[in-house]
Amino acid sequence: MSKLTFARAINAGLRKSLENDPKVVLMGEDIGALGGVFRVTDGLQKDFGKHRVIDSPLAESGIIGTAVGLAYRGYRPVCEIQFDGFIYPAFDQIVSQVAKMHYRTQGRVKMPITIRVPFGGGIGSPEHHSESPEAYFTHTSGLRVVAVSNPQDAYTMIQQAIASDDPVLYFEPKRRYHDKGDVDEALDLARALPLDKAAVVNAGSDVTLVAYGPLVKTAKDAAMAAADEGISVEVIDLRSLAPVDYPVVEASVRKTGRLVITHEAGQSGGLGAEIAASITERCFHYLESAPVRITGFDVPYPYSKLEMHHLPDLDRILDGVDRALGRPNSLSGLEG
Amino acid sequence: MLTDQAGKGVHHDTPGPGHSAQNPLRTGGNLLQLVSPDGERISHPEFDVWVKDVGDEQLCSLYEDMTVIRRIDAEATALQRQGELALWPPLLGQEAAQIGSSRSLRDDDFVFPSYRESGVAYVRGAHLAEIARVWRGNASYGWDPQRINLATPQIIIGSQSLHATGYAMGVQLDGANTAVLAYFGDGATSEGDVNEAMVFAASYQAPVVFFCQNNHWAISEPVRIQSHVQLADRPTGFGIPSIRVDGNDVLAVMAATRVALDRARKGGGPTFIEAVTYRMGPHTTADDPTRYRDPIELEDWAGKDPILRLRKLLEAKGLLTQDVEARVKAKADAVAAELRSSCIGMPDPQPLDVFNHVYSTPNSWIERQKDHYSRYLNSFNQPVEEGAL
Numbered sequence: 001m002s003k004l005t006f007a008r009a010i011n012a013g014l015r016k017s018l019e020n021d022p023k024v025v026l027m028g029e030d031i032g033a034l035g036g037v038f039r040v041t042d043g044l045q046k047d048f049g050k051h052r053v054i055d056s057p058l059a060e061s062g063i064i065g066t067a068v069g070l071a072y073r074g075y076r077p078v079c080e081i082q083f084d085g086f087i088y089p090a091f092d093q094i095v096s097q098v099a100k101m102h103y104r105t106q107g108r109v110k111m112p113i114t115i116r117v118p119f120g121g122g123i124g125s126p127e128h129h130s131e132s133p134e135a136y137f138t139h140t141s142g143l144r145v146v147a148v149s150n151p152q153d154a155y156t157m158i159q160q161a162i163a164s165d166d167p168v169l170y171f172e173p174k175r176r177y178h179d180k181g182d183v184d185e186a187l188d189l190a191r192a193l194p195l196d197k198a199a200v201v202n203a204g205s206d207v208t209l210v211a212y213g214p215l216v217k218t219a220k221d222a223a224m225a226a227a228d229e230g231i232s233v234e235v236i237d238l239r240s241l242a243p244v245d246y247p248v249v250e251a252s253v254r255k256t257g258r259l260v261i262t263h264e265a266g267q268s269g270g271l272g273a274e275i276a277a278s279i280t281e282r283c284f285h286y287l288e289s290a291p292v293r294i295t296g297f298d299v300p301y302p303y304s305k306l307e308m309h310h311l312p313d314l315d316r317i318l319d320g321v322d323r324a325l326g327r328p329n330s331l332s333g334l335e336g
Numbered sequence: 337m338l339t340d341q342a343g344k345g346v347h348h349d350t351p352g353p354g355h356s357a358q359n360p361l362r363t364g365g366n367l368l369q370l371v372s373p374d375g376e377r378i379s380h381p382e383f384d385v386w387v388k389d390v391g392d393e394q395l396c397s398l399y400e401d402m403t404v405i406r407r408i409d410a411e412a413t414a415l416q417r418q419g420e421l422a423l424w425p426p427l428l429g430q431e432a433a434q435i436g437s438s439r440s441l442r443d444d445d446f447v448f449p450s451y452r453e454s455g456v457a458y459v460r461g462a463h464l465a466e467i468a469r470v471w472r473g474n475a476s477y478g479w480d481p482q483r484i485n486l487a488t489p490q491i492i493i494g495s496q497s498l499h500a501t502g503y504a505m506g507v508q509l510d511g512a513n514t515a516v517l518a519y520f521g522d523g524a525t526s527e528g529d530v531n532e533a534m535v536f537a538a539s540y541q542a543p544v545v546f547f548c549q550n551n552h553w554a555i556s557e558p559v560r561i562q563s564h565v566q567l568a569d570r571p572t573g574f575g576i577p578s579i580r581v582d583g584n585d586v587l588a589v590m591a592a593t594r595v596a597l598d599r600a601r602k603g604g605g606p607t608f609i610e611a612v613t614y615r616m617g618p619h620t621t622a623d624d625p626t627r628y629r630d631p632i633e634l635e636d637w638a639g640k641d642p643i644l645r646l647r648k649l650l651e652a653k654g655l656l657t658q659d660v661e662a663r664v665k666a667k668a669d670a671v672a673a674e675l676r677s678s679c680i681g682m683p684d685p686q687p688l689d690v691f692n693h694v695y696s697t698p699n700s701w702i703e704r705q706k707d708h709y710s711r712y713l714n715s716f717n718q719p720v721e722e723g724a725l
Contacts (some may be wrong), residue, residue: 057539062529062533064498069502072446073502075506092529104476108481165696
């Protein structure tokens, strides 16, 4: 067991994949000598060579499009998109090619491509550096989408994503890159929780709180604060956003009867809406109150002086927990 | 001439100063032509050597392939009119460009086509049913790409240029001497992906050939809307040499493609070929070119018909015997009949196939929807109980 930062844990996972499979190649902007703008690929080009850790031209569609060709040739490309807001030039290649090639060819051509995306806000950046575009991709069939929340998952899930024969969007919460955690580097991937499974990270009985990526930590903090008031919050780290592991969420809601979902992405058409609808369909009669969403606003990601208002924090989440429990909250007395 | 001048000092780590607008392959801005529209063999000091092995037998065989794919094209168009195919993108007029280029490839080369390259698919060994089934709506792919080293035809314009470049980067990593060829049209040269592909291909000196069939029309848009300069002049700015070849001259197309493939195999990097040809038919069977195209232009190009030209060459050489004519006709008839019967006899896919192969591993969302839809379909087989409604 070693103590690693989030970024270092991903780095260790990438290293392991490069060591284990000669078909794994990394590509992206500034990932070589610089080691990536967040240093996630630090030292990998030096150790594995320029042919396996490839500094690419500044062309996101080009990165993903050439990865498709490499996958055709039998490679397992791991592409870094430097920032969430830079992924859109690659949107066509991801949605029209990466996601559909396996279906198009009825399994003749696999697309074992991993696309790493540092995402989310909270680091005081200018525009295009703090976005949460995951719902665009969870809406796209053919892709698997995961968001990691802690160094151990970051380490194991990057390896599982690379080993997956399906394409995986791997969202990394950039504001947690420097958080440290225990990482068992000897963990056998076959024994690890599968890539598409959610995890209950805090057991509770009064309300179910669903989070992923950067907000898992916030959700756990909120659960601790709620406990001081005698409220028992069960926190679920979704880990997989497509598909969502509904049986785990469902089992929790059947127990608590109340559901709060939180994410940084805007509310409308977001993952929270999908989870609220699905859980309502699956266990309507177990719900004691309407599902609550605590999310970013339906605004472009704001300038950094205002981002703390946009991002769900501990207090907003607790306000949502109160709403789910029918306790006095900021919207008390408001109809609809 | 064509050897590695263009590739020198262009490794991506050391972008050297030798990146001028020089283009060692351009034939003085002229169209490379080895056979005139009248069927006269024109000798060329540099390119003749690349087709010197193409003897009488090969010429006849090229003629056969071109005639057969024209017949496939006509039969498929008829099948569409009869409701047996949902759509067909005709290649009429582009037979020399497609046959000349694809006949230059080795089996181990890998090809990334657009949707119009049915002639290429035929040459690569796709079965006729495989060519037809996408256009019948029975599948979104035809053949197994790994069986004939031909990717599934790409519908998004220009997208495959990047796939070809990536594949070529993989070839480089493998240390193989395979070449990769991407087909696209004049319209695609405006797409960002084609331009990004040229950036990547030049930076890594990938063994890829960009084969652009300039058929003059992107649905209703003439090529002048795509480019203010000749298409073959555009790659020069990326440091990629180009050849502008008469795309209706099968011999010249072969020479140009062989040069480009040879450069790729020898580490010379990418080459861009502009094959100047003409889409004599509509964009697809759903298109009506009379709304935007001058019939005089079509007439003019009919005079440069690629098959007619080859016939004239064969006649001049005394090769177009009754025997050859009969053999080619019999082959075309047989192929057309096979296309028709395989198309009409094709079994429909089953409803639940819609869920298959979205992922290569089990997926809980898909499985649940498949299960629910299966129950829904089964519900039609249940007797409706009295008073149930």
